[in-house]
Amino acid sequence: MLIKPPADIRPSEITDQNLFLSRRKWIAAVAAAGLVPRLALGVSSDPDATGARLADVTDGPFSSDEDLTPFKDVTGYNNFYEFGTGKRDPARYSGKFKPRPWSVKISGECEKPGNYAFEDIVKSHALEERIYRLRCVEAWSMVVPWVGVPLAAVLKRFKPTSRAKYVAFRTIFRPAEMPGQNTRTLDWPYVEGLRIDEAMNPLAMLVVGVYGRELPNQNGAPLRLIVPWKYGFKNIKSIVSIRFSEKQPPTTWNKYAPREYGFYANVNPEVDHPRWSQRRERRIGDLFKRPTLKFNGYGEQVASLYSGLDLSKNF
């Protein structure tokens, strides 16, 4: 067969954008014509990518077909205050962190609480790659090929009760391996939360990998949240606890500065951060800013979750 996708082609090598068909679009077109099996659609690659490859990753729904942010930026420009406040600190100072063995405590309003091994949390769900935009509250953004499982599928296994109105997540506290936790920058451990209907939305994802490989420490190994319609800080990393609760749980950035960071944190160009505008964003690698989209462009999937809610008050 002569059909061969343009493997690992880089946007910088493309002179005429109109001639450029992204690898993903190319494979999708070929697959639609029935020429390659659907499995081949799955995994994005990057010549610089390192880490153990994940097996049996399939192509998930909702993927963006925008140009991917290179692996070295996805893994070299991070927010993970447990390893320092600089964007390069997580890559530099997370080498000692041990993401295995790992277990997650499931508690609160559910019928199947307990301590579950990492492998048990994700097994029995097929790994999917989904290419999502990530929009940081600091007005930069990336396009990342995450690998993981739908959060809803995992949560349902623990049988939340009718009193479970929220889901609270907690990051590990391990100051011997996380130098930032020896400072008072944030109130450790990092905590986050979602309303249960947000957590059950098909877009919400528990992520175990990036670019077809296991998550690097700086990206939240071995297990982190991705909710692409919210600002980056909701995407809590290195999760060790998931608790179903009746009341809205506290969240780290909201505790730190309640006027600046709300519980909802939906991406919203119409509601400025008190100290800067949220109208535009800089895609990492771009020279010029671009407009920020409401719900980060995922409004079709999630806007109905907030009907009747004043988003300028519930920011």
Ligand SMILES: Nc1nc2c(c(=O)[nH]1)N[C@H]1C(S)=C(S)[C@@H](COP(=O)(O)O)O[C@H]1N2
């Ligand atoms: N535990 C923990 N999770 C965290 C953070 C953090 O400091 N600690 N930073 C958040 C912020 S502000 C962003 S933008 C994203 C960045 O994810 P990435 O580094 O994988 O791109 O992680 C989020 N999750």
Ligand SMILES: [Mo]
């Ligand atoms: Mo962020």
